[in-house]
Amino acid sequence: MEKVITIERHILEQQKQHPSATGVLTSILYDIALAGKVIARETTRAALADILGLTGRFNVQGEEVAKLDQYANAAIVRLNQYTGRLAVMASEEIAEIIPIPDEFPTGRYVLVFDPLDGSSNIDYSVSIGTIFSILRRKSPDGTRGTLEDCLQPGREIVAAGYILYGPSTMMIYSAGHGVHGFTLDQTVGEFLLTHPNIRIPAKPKYYSVNQGYERYWAPEIQAYTRELQARDLSLRYIGSLVADFHRNLLSGGIFYYPADTRDPKTPHGKLRLLYEAAPLAFLAEQAGGAASDGTQPILDIQPTKLHQRTPLFIGNRELVELAEGFIRHERP
Numbered sequence: 001m002e003k004v005i006t007i008e009r010h011i012l013e014q015q016k017q018h019p020s021a022t023g024v025l026t027s028i029l030y031d032i033a034l035a036g037k038v039i040a041r042e043t044t045r046a047a048l049a050d051i052l053g054l055t056g057r058f059n060v061q062g063e064e065v066a067k068l069d070q071y072a073n074a075a076i077v078r079l080n081q082y083t084g085r086l087a088v089m090a091s092e093e094i095a096e097i098i099p100i101p102d103e104f105p106t107g108r109y110v111l112v113f114d115p116l117d118g119s120s121n122i123d124y125s126v127s128i129g130t131i132f133s134i135l136r137r138k139s140p141d142g143t144r145g146t147l148e149d150c151l152q153p154g155r156e157i158v159a160a161g162y163i164l165y166g167p168s169t170m171m172i173y174s175a176g177h178g179v180h181g182f183t184l185d186q187t188v189g190e191f192l193l194t195h196p197n198i199r200i201p202a203k204p205k206y207y208s209v210n211q212g213y214e215r216y217w218a219p220e221i222q223a224y225t226r227e228l229q230a231r232d233l234s235l236r237y238i239g240s241l242v243a244d245f246h247r248n249l250l251s252g253g254i255f256y257y258p259a260d261t262r263d264p265k266t267p268h269g270k271l272r273l274l275y276e277a278a279p280l281a282f283l284a285e286q287a288g289g290a291a292s293d294g295t296q297p298i299l300d301i302q303p304t305k306l307h308q309r310t311p312l313f314i315g316n317r318e319l320v321e322l323a324e325g326f327i328r329h330e331r332p
């Protein structure tokens with residue numbers, strides 16, 4: 001029988017490679033895996049639990065908050081705030097940083113997350129996902145965490161990943177030593193290792209962009225898209241970042257959400273740096289790929305605001321670099 005490796009065992013084995021590791025990071029990844037199981041249970045029965053639909057509230061992004069968004073956010077906060085492992089959290093759903101309540105001790109790590117990305121797809125049973133990023137605090141141990149603890153460039157990421165709620169529930173993570181995928185076995189309630197050491201295939205299959213906005217793109221992006229088509233890439237775009245990223249991670253391809261002139265409120269594109277682009281960029285680089293805002297690696301960007309947005313080109317390195325070339329007006 002194949003060795004059955006749970007996510008707990010895998011993280012512990014990874015941790016053994018680092019004598020200095022205290023096991024706290026391992027425990028944080030356990031906590032996130034548990035939150036994923038709790039959220040997965042709700043996403044699979046959303047319609048039945050009458051949890052479907054919207055709350056009538058709007059989040060800091062001005063987007064209507066679906067009940068499942070709220071549920072996922074609360075699950076992650078509640079399962080992490082009391083452990084003494086975190087100094088502070090930040091969520092796509094919450095305007096300001098999420099301090100650790102005074103009755104709980106603070107720890108040395110920071111958790112930044114999008115509790116349920118792609119949530120507009122909830123009602124149509126399209127795959128959605130949780131995206132997370134773990135950093136070390138910069139502020140003094142024993143004090144309440146700060147905004148600056150959250151505003152760190154992606155190069156400072158210690159671990160990152162996502163949970164994909166689709167036909168199967170998967171957790172993909174990296175702690176800086178490769179990208180590893182686990183599939184939730186509902187019968188035992190465990191994430192089991194199914195995709196060790198994921199590498200982006202050298203030959204890309206897909207390009208993923210919302211071509212409905214083409215008329216709002218800069219001419220260089222339109223030309224870049226023509227070049228991708230000339231290379232016989234198929235278009236696959238689900239409109240759910242985690243699902244689009246996951247497919248390209250396993251099949252090879254490029255996802256891009258460029259700056260466009262469509263919405264004056266988002267001149268830099270729709271996606272957020274801290275808890276969407278940066279964690280996925282960390283994974284992409286760990287899997288042999290790349291991620292850029294069109295001019296620089298995503299992981300090099302120093303955030304200045306919690307919810308700042310960025311253009312994103314992510315996937316096969318050669319296609320990311322090709323995009324950067326088109327943006328510099330260099331043609332292949």
Ligand code: P6P
Pocket residue numbers: 117118119120210239240241242244270271
């Ligand atoms: P558009 C979902 O709302 C999301 O933030 C990402 O998951 C997804 O990639 C993107 O927006 C889709 O945006 O403008 O193409 O519908």
